[in-house]
Amino acid sequence: MILGHFRLNPIEVNAFIYACPETREALxxxxxxFDPCLPEFVAQHELKLTTIFVTHExxxxxxxxxxxARHFGGRVISAIPAPGGMTxxxxxxxxxxxxxxxxxxxxxxxxxHTTVALSLIFPEIAFTGDAxxxxxxxxxxxxxxxxxxxENVRKNLFTLPDDTIVCPGxxxxxxxGVERRFNPFFV
Amino acid sequence: xxxxxxxxxxxxxxFRGQDLCGADFTGANLAQARLSxxxxxxxxxxxxNLYQCFLDGADLTGxxxxxANLEFSVLGGATADGAVFVSANLSRCNLVxxxxxxxxxxxxxxxxxxxxxxxxxxxxxRMANLDRAIxxxxxxxxxxxxxxxxxxxxENAKLDGIRQ
Numbered sequence: 548m549i550l551g552h553f554r555l556n557p558i559e560v561n562a563f564i565y566a567c568p569e570t571r572e573a574l575x576x577x578x579x580x581f582d583p584c585l586p587e588f589v590a591q592h593e594l595k596l597t598t599i600f601v602t603h604e605x606x607x608x609x610x611x612x613x614x615x616a617r618h619f620g621g622r623v624i625s626a627i628p629a630p631g632g633m634t635x636x637x638x639x640x641x642x643x644x645x646x647x648x649x650x651x652x653x654x655x656x657x658x659x660h661t662t663v664a665l666s667l668i669f670p671e672i673a674f675t676g677d678a679x680x681x682x683x684x685x686x687x688x689x690x691x692x693x694x695x696x697x698e699n700v701r702k703n704l705f706t707l708p709d710d711t712i713v714c715p716g717x718x719x720x721x722x723x724g725v726e727r728r729f730n731p732f733f734v
Numbered sequence: 735x736x737x738x739x740x741x742x743x744x745x746x747x748x749f750r751g752q753d754l755c756g757a758d759f760t761g762a763n764l765a766q767a768r769l770s771x772x773x774x775x776x777x778x779x780x781x782x783n784l785y786q787c788f789l790d791g792a793d794l795t796g797x798x799x800x801x802a803n804l805e806f807s808v809l810g811g812a813t814a815d816g817a818v819f820v821s822a823n824l825s826r827c828n829l830v831x832x833x834x835x836x837x838x839x840x841x842x843x844x845x846x847x848x849x850x851x852x853x854x855x856x857x858x859x860r861m862a863n864l865d866r867a868i869x870x871x872x873x874x875x876x877x878x879x880x881x882x883x884x885x886x887x888x889e890n891a892k893l894d895g896i897r898q
Contacts, residue, residue: 548746548766550766552786552806554826559846680848681808681810681828681830681848681850682810682828682830682848682849682850682851682868682870683848683850683868683870710750710770712788718826718828718846718848719786719806719807719808719826719827719828719847719848720786720788720806720808720828721790721808721810721828721830722770722788722790722808722810724790724791724811725790725791725808725810725811725828725830725831726810726830728811728831729810729811729830729831729850729851730830730850730851731850731851731870731871731890734851
């Protein structure tokens with residue numbers, strides 16, 4: 548598995564680079580800051596970054612998107628229209644497939660923290676944005692959004708295999724099995 | 735006889751399904767290795783690099799992580815009763831649901847770690863850095879929190895009989 552985990556900017560937002568080991572094609576998930584560590588990782592692992600995926604609209608996840616898109620080229624696939632002002636982004640909906648080399652990801656609805664949000668699920672790994680953190684969930688502004696978020700996580704993430712790695716928008720990674728059994732917001 | 739991996743480069747290695755009880759990983763590089771569910775009771779990780787290593791659900795009973803780097807590692811759901819983490823770096827570490835009765839966390843760095851729902855009964859945290867550690871619903875009954883640094887989130891944590 549080729550996975551880079553980058554903790555960016557003062558509020559410690561995560562960005563991830565995930566790549567197909569056969570074709571070296573790579574994906575960047577969220578881009579709150581365009582730090583030199585991103586192109587360095589791509590070069591070090593001899594990758595071709597072809598896709599940027601945006602989980603939700605918050606500034607800390609999109610503000611450096613234009614810089615990253617300019618540097619890497621390729622396509623931007625997003626849960627919301629014009630992330631970071633990028634009108635050329637393709638808007639995804641739940642159930643869409645995202646191909647990275649020989650790896651096939653699938654988007655699922657994890658709205659609640661924001662009105663629209665998607666997680667991107669590959670067979671061994673899930674990029675969950677701010678829908679699910681290690682031992683927590685992203686904040687919501689009212690009880691209805693909170694209920695929607697909890698339901699979406701239960702329905703669309705907690706049904707994945709236990710050993711699926713969870714790569715969240717902030718903090719350390721986890722696994723679906725750990726979160727389903729021990730996350731204080733669910734047990 | 736327990737296996738020896740002293741100073742070995744084990745980055746990204748997948749050890750799932752193996753029994754590594756008592757193995758010696760002193761000084762090894764286990765960055766992003768997968769040890770999920772592995773029996774590591776009594777294993778030695780002194781000075782090892784376990785950056786973003788997956789130890790979820792592992793048996794770490796009595797293991798020795800003295801001065802190891804566990805930043806961003808995943809110990810969620812692991813059992814670490816009596817384990818030794820003295821002077822280890824556990825910053826931003828996932829300890830969700832970890833059970834570590836009587837474990838030795840003296841002088842550890844738990845900055846921004848995530849020990850939600852963890853069970854730390856009787857553990858020793860003297861001189862640990864707990865700043866921004868999210869210890870929501872953690873069980874700290876009987877734990878020793880003397881001389882700790884920083885302000886952890888202790889929402890709904892059990893604090894019966896703690897020493898501070």
